[in-house]
Amino acid sequence: MIRPSVDLDKTTAPQPEPAEGNVAEQASSDIDDFIYLISHDVRASVRALLELPQWIAEDLEVAGIKVDGTLATSIELMNRHTGRLDRMLVDLLAFSRVGRLQATQELDLRAAVEEVLEEMRIPAGFHVRHDLAGLTVMIGNRDLPTLLSALISNGIKHHHADTGNITVSAQAKGDQVVIRVCDDGPGVEERFNKRIFAPMTTLRPRDEVEGSGMGLATVRKIATHYGGSARLLAAPHGKGTCVEVRLPAARQY
Template identity: 35%
Template sequence: MQTLELTETNYHRLLKRQIRKSLPPDLAEHPDMQDFLMAVNQAYTEYQDDLTRMELILEQSSGELFKANRELSRIAQEKTEEAALTSKRLEEVVGSISEVLVQLDREGNFTYLNQAWESITGYPVAASLGQRFAGFLPPLESREKLVEILNNETQAKEETLRIFTADGQEKWLGASLSPYYANGTHIGFTGTLSDVTARVTAETKLKSYTRDLERINAELDQFAYVVSHDLKAPLRAINNLSEWIEEDIADMLEGETKDQFRLLRGRVHRMENLINGILSYSRAGRIKTVKEKFQIRSLVDELCESFSTKKPLSFRIEGEPNTEIEAEKIALTQILQNLISNGIKYNDKAEITITIGWKDLGNQFEFYVGDNGPGISPEFHERIFVIFQTLQARDEVESTGVGLAIVKKILDEKHSKIRIETVMGEGTTFLFTWPKNEAKDIQ
């Protein structure tokens, strides 16, 4: 009966096979055999279930890994293509740069050059790599400059080197090289070489033109001096002759004739002043004087003491008394002197008041010279700076018409501006700018 139950029980297929093969009849009839076989059957069943689940998990994981691997392969392919494209673009950019990108080892041999080297010099890049840079610089002075660069292992250095191209043309290279290090060891130099032939040629021409201009200016100064001297000589003779004639016939001269002799000498003095004015105008702004540092107030005080007039004259000074300026003192003095003189000469008031001041505008100063005279009508604000132009007849006010023209010319040389503020019947103020430091601002 027990054997029948054992046989009919639905055991795991592996357990059934083992029972048929190896279980003896006497063991099959043992009372505890049923429980044992059921426990073994349960173990087989659970194992099979676990194995099935593991197979399912492995199948799912394998599918996910396959998808992930396929995605990684796609990303890797994209990144490879992007890297290749970036590398190609970088090569194109480097190839299109007009400057030579260069690397040298410590001995000055080329270790890297871009295509610009061949474009500028005509020497092939492949043939130049490994060659000494100095070998391409036949002129001795250029080799010496390169040696100075190679001997400097601490800081960047710039030089202009002369080179002869593959077809024998002379060119100039602007070399900017810096030492570079690897693990604290100096291994070479890196930088750029640019074609500065046009710039060097222009600078050479400019220097030549400057020398010619200086020579011409010197000749003009000499000419102006000689001409003014030669023109003044006959004027002095006319003045002396008129005085002698007047002395010789003093008892015969009457009122109108005396006035004419006086008028003659006045015209002579005006002509002499005009010649002096022309000479001053020709030199204005062109003759460079030494730049010096000084207090503006001290300059103004000296100027005020140098003026005198028949009318009561007073000065009003406005500005920070300790303000200093670095400038051509003579040029600034000449401007202020002419403006002050102008304010005195054309003043129609019984008491003359001249205001002189200055303001700090940051990168420049603003000066102003004001008077309490008749004022200048706006339509004449430009005209008064033209040489020989005066607003009153010279018989009324003795003037050459050169002073304000000199002021304008000097300020133009300094790249400065002058403007006029006026109230008719109350006065005029001239305002002009002046660079704080001419050494930096004037080109």
């Protein structure tokens, strides 16, 4: 069977930007450039690997070989692990792109949350409520959806039940807007409060909860890039997780 040629993604990766600022800033920029280039190039091969198990299964079926038992298990494992690697590369790309290739502008929080919720697949048992009317922030037009999506999906992904509630709220405080995303899940032990913002960090095995461990690391990087912050708060009512993010305010109505 003739296979279509694998898409090797002909998009040209951007060249490293000219040196700016102090040595620490340039070193950070160089690391982001390196992450971008590696993730971009490696993902082309990973996308090919994602197709191979399906091709193998199709060829076996055409040859009259039933795909079951240990063979089916092996193909499923290939799918799972290559899918996991692809998600990790996507999240690394998002991490490296913070603040880049986008316009910093005044964005409405409520509109941004509603757009994110339309694009996300919220499980049937979960409800996301938000109270953000009239608040705007100055941030990159791609970074805000990335931040909000990571916070909401984190509350769903790490929930201990098939049903749950996520609350997104915000209020103006001086020249900042304070966003809080809280859930009613199992919460995080206090000793892990700082660790959860580290890149490639998960508190549960990936066989239990799929994820790259980059979500909250990207949230903190976005917040600090725009002069804000991200931290874990004590959950209301003594249960669940509550993440607070501070971003520069634009204007209030």
